[in-house]
Amino acid sequence: MADVCNRSNRFLRALRRQPVDATPVWIMRQAGRYLPEYRATRERAGSFLALAQTPELACEVTLQPVERFELDAAILFSDILTVPDAMGLGLHFVEGEGPKFRRPIRSAADVTKLGVPDPESSLRYVMDAVRLIRHELRGRVPLIGFAGSPWTLACYMIEGEGSRDFARVKAFALNEPAAMHKLLDTNARAVAAYLAAQAAAGAQALMVFDSWGGMLAPAMFEEFSARYLARIAASLREDMHARDVPLIVFSKGANASLETLADTGCEALGVDWTITLDTARRRVGDRVTLQGNLDPATLLASPKVIRREVQRVLDDFGPHPGHVFNLGHGITPDVDPEHVAVLVDAVHGV
Amino acid sequence: MADVCNRSNRFLRALRRQPVDATPVWIMRQAGRYLPEYRATRERAGSFLALAQTPELACEVTLQPVERFELDAAILFSDILTVPDAMGLGLHFVEGEGPKFRRPIRSAADVTKLGVPDPESSLRYVMDAVRLIRHELRGRVPLIGFAGSPWTLACYMIEGEGSRDFARVKAFALNEPAAMHKLLDTNARAVAAYLAAQAAAGAQALMVFDSWGGMLAPAMFEEFSARYLARIAASLREDMHARDVPLIVFSKGANASLETLADTGCEALGVDWTITLDTARRRVGDRVTLQGNLDPATLLASPKVIRREVQRVLDDFGPHPGHVFNLGHGITPDVDPEHVAVLVDAVHGV
Numbered sequence: 001m002a003d004v005c006n007r008s009n010r011f012l013r014a015l016r017r018q019p020v021d022a023t024p025v026w027i028m029r030q031a032g033r034y035l036p037e038y039r040a041t042r043e044r045a046g047s048f049l050a051l052a053q054t055p056e057l058a059c060e061v062t063l064q065p066v067e068r069f070e071l072d073a074a075i076l077f078s079d080i081l082t083v084p085d086a087m088g089l090g091l092h093f094v095e096g097e098g099p100k101f102r103r104p105i106r107s108a109a110d111v112t113k114l115g116v117p118d119p120e121s122s123l124r125y126v127m128d129a130v131r132l133i134r135h136e137l138r139g140r141v142p143l144i145g146f147a148g149s150p151w152t153l154a155c156y157m158i159e160g161e162g163s164r165d166f167a168r169v170k171a172f173a174l175n176e177p178a179a180m181h182k183l184l185d186t187n188a189r190a191v192a193a194y195l196a197a198q199a200a201a202g203a204q205a206l207m208v209f210d211s212w213g214g215m216l217a218p219a220m221f222e223e224f225s226a227r228y229l230a231r232i233a234a235s236l237r238e239d240m241h242a243r244d245v246p247l248i249v250f251s252k253g254a255n256a257s258l259e260t261l262a263d264t265g266c267e268a269l270g271v272d273w274t275i276t277l278d279t280a281r282r283r284v285g286d287r288v289t290l291q292g293n294l295d296p297a298t299l300l301a302s303p304k305v306i307r308r309e310v311q312r313v314l315d316d317f318g319p320h321p322g323h324v325f326n327l328g329h330g331i332t333p334d335v336d337p338e339h340v341a342v343l344v345d346a347v348h349g350v
Numbered sequence: 351m352a353d354v355c356n357r358s359n360r361f362l363r364a365l366r367r368q369p370v371d372a373t374p375v376w377i378m379r380q381a382g383r384y385l386p387e388y389r390a391t392r393e394r395a396g397s398f399l400a401l402a403q404t405p406e407l408a409c410e411v412t413l414q415p416v417e418r419f420e421l422d423a424a425i426l427f428s429d430i431l432t433v434p435d436a437m438g439l440g441l442h443f444v445e446g447e448g449p450k451f452r453r454p455i456r457s458a459a460d461v462t463k464l465g466v467p468d469p470e471s472s473l474r475y476v477m478d479a480v481r482l483i484r485h486e487l488r489g490r491v492p493l494i495g496f497a498g499s500p501w502t503l504a505c506y507m508i509e510g511e512g513s514r515d516f517a518r519v520k521a522f523a524l525n526e527p528a529a530m531h532k533l534l535d536t537n538a539r540a541v542a543a544y545l546a547a548q549a550a551a552g553a554q555a556l557m558v559f560d561s562w563g564g565m566l567a568p569a570m571f572e573e574f575s576a577r578y579l580a581r582i583a584a585s586l587r588e589d590m591h592a593r594d595v596p597l598i599v600f601s602k603g604a605n606a607s608l609e610t611l612a613d614t615g616c617e618a619l620g621v622d623w624t625i626t627l628d629t630a631r632r633r634v635g636d637r638v639t640l641q642g643n644l645d646p647a648t649l650l651a652s653p654k655v656i657r658r659e660v661q662r663v664l665d666d667f668g669p670h671p672g673h674v675f676n677l678g679h680g681i682t683p684d685v686d687p688e689h690v691a692v693l694v695d696a697v698h699g700v
Contacts, residue, residue, distance in 0.1 A: 165646070165647060165679075165682065166647070167646075167647040167650055167682060167684070168650075170645065170647035170648075170650070170651075171647060171650035171651055174647075174648065174650075174651035174652075174655045174659075175651050175652055175655065214624060215624075216624075216645075217623045217624065217626075217645050217678075218624070218625065218626050218629075219626075219662065220645075253603075253624065254624075255605065255606065255624075256605065256624055256625040256626070256629065273567045274564060274565075274566070274567065274568070274603065274604075274605075274606055275568065275606040276567075276568050276569075276606070279568075279606065295520065295566075295567050295570075296515070296517075297515060297516070297517040297520035297521060297524075298520075298524065300517050300518075300520070300521035300524075301520075301521055301524035301525050302524075302525055305524045305525060309524075312569065328567075329515075332515065332517060334517070
């Protein structure tokens, strides 16, 4: 019976490029504001951070989309900036403005003060959430753990908040490459330890979000982002808990560097919607699974259009093993949940 | 003496892939807030729109960077949204928020009310600026005229302002394709007439900014953006004034569709910094000139780093004809003008 494929394992099988009974699907930010039940729990929590830092509430919202839709994976409800917060930078959220750090990195001297947090102490709330979610899922679908990439963390750590062009962090990288590499090395060690701890706590797949890698020219991307993604992959391969846990890397917008990303040692690549999956697959071959890549805006169109566009993505990938369906970016708050049901059914062919 | 190459013609020669004495360079948004003399004129004008709509002031700021630096082209100081403004949508600027329209397009019925503006009446202030600038340049460097692309205009016309994800305009395109094509057809005819009139008024090169084409998946890009860029190119080829005026197309972020863009009939392609020029050139061959592609953030680095990164872009393109050096996006207000001088000298090899 080892080859039975169903909702409990088709996601992990697709990550390993094994045959599946239907293309697995999950949705970035699937536990989010488009769901009324999420908004209710978020209201009860009082703030986004309280929601993310209370294991029972994080567990509750993680399970909501999996209970409502026939999704093939759950993803830990958390934030990509937990690691620099645990380093002492003081993460907080300003309503309508996104995440900010109270003590951003502004100099090479600031970098030397940073240490690698112990996941089971300062990030214990995340590990508790992983253990609880894994227990509550009761094997229905696998659980994905995640972290921000070293470069993307550095973007927020140096800018102190989001940015349109990330000019400050780029100037830091160009003018103080040694300090930047020290920061990225610290981040890579911290992220690797954090992901390994999530695997030990029960995460069955791991994902690294390199949200701002695509802002870099290819040579800088290779030097300041991809190199550290490869270090994380190598480090996880040597960890007793993470060794067999598939790693997904998503560098949004870094489509010029897909080959480089496929060589980092990850099992799967997230792909945004600005490139077709058949082009992506032609470039990276079958050495990695591809995850993506419907434009999130498609969910604002009619069910008929959603079904057509889902089919276009499935056709783009073609009849090969190794496709996990997803959006090319997170789902937006204005989406009608009924449209998500249409998408999931269309992917599964029902 | 027809083959003498100097500052007055090396830009136009490079656009035609003829040999040049040095790689020509200009900078997107070169007449902008990073220049103290620009800020002084802008202050006198009272508002951005007053500056853009007063030919004498538009001329003044257009010439400022050409007088300060050894740039090889001037570009008309104007805005990409002049055409929908002339259609009656009511362009205005809210400080710190960018452009907005008072009467955005919200339905198929709104689309049918739009006409093609006569450039010499409702856009007369632009034509007067072109004539004046051309006169004041006295042949020192060529003048580039420009317009927004049909798709990018539609983005602002339907959203009513800028957007992070342009979900409203994408949903309109997906749900009401006939109305969207009618809008894009009107925009394409209006832009072609506008560019032809700029050529008649003295513009020596023309550029179409498809600032938001890169937000589209490749199939949608082809259907809703590239097709209308090709129509503009075809229309200009049949115009007695524009026929011999080189056309540059810049679809920021649409790097998956470079081949499609090279087939629109333009003479040159703008390229952003997320792909190397040697990759771009390998894909489009020598049928178009490439314009780009230094990351604008590089100008925040030290002169030494600027020189190294300029050389990297020059080396990426290699020793072929058909390169116009530029940034991969507009220069930002925080750049030290001295750094622009460093860049220009580095490109020219002095």
